[in-house]
Amino acid sequence: MDMEALREIQAYAYWFFSLALVIFLCGYIFHIYRSQIKGTRDYEKYGRLALDDELTDSLVEAREEKTENPKKES
Template identity: 40%
Template sequence: MEHLLILLDVIKKLTTLNLSEINQHEWRIFQAYGFFLLVVFLSLVLYSYLYHLYRAEKNGERNYEKYANLVLDDSINDSVLENKRSA
């Protein structure tokens, strides 16, 4: 509970631009919670993107096996994998 109060106090000081009133201990606590929230957010983004890739391949919208083969067998005479619409 003490850390939550420190966190809210640091946010209040940041929004009012009283940066000189934030001591080093409060700033370290704020950084630690910010880092943890950033890691959680980026993990959620990564797993949602992986789920999107899995679902797109499962539904047949994309075939990522072709892209993997393109890396291994790349030649100037190969055909185009996908025809894209022009805007």
Template identity: 40%
Template sequence: MNITEIQGYAYFFFTVFLTVGLYAYIYHLYKNKKDESGVDYEDYSNMALKDDIVDTPVKSVSEKEDK
């Protein structure tokens, strides 16, 4: 076993490790959509697409302010 074979195996396992890590991170992001306060920030992703004046707002504003 020479150095080129070791480099080939290391490259293969490193690529598999990074691929599994990437998919685990993507799964983690979609599993935990809400943060600790319960806000789902995925709703805010349509703000750039639905920015016309007659579109409904992402988050409604109440008349009373919480004091």
């Protein structure tokens, strides 16, 4: 394989991965937007997270307690 063929493969790989990353980014933005609209998560309150970073400040979200699965076999 000569150098020009390697450069061509590199160029195609660059554009493929760039396009894939753009698609993933758009999907992530759509997911955040949709969950904000549905009301399952409020991302606007995370905007103050950098400002309210003292130990005495209130939590952004309440912590959920994990319960053990009662059907767990020994």
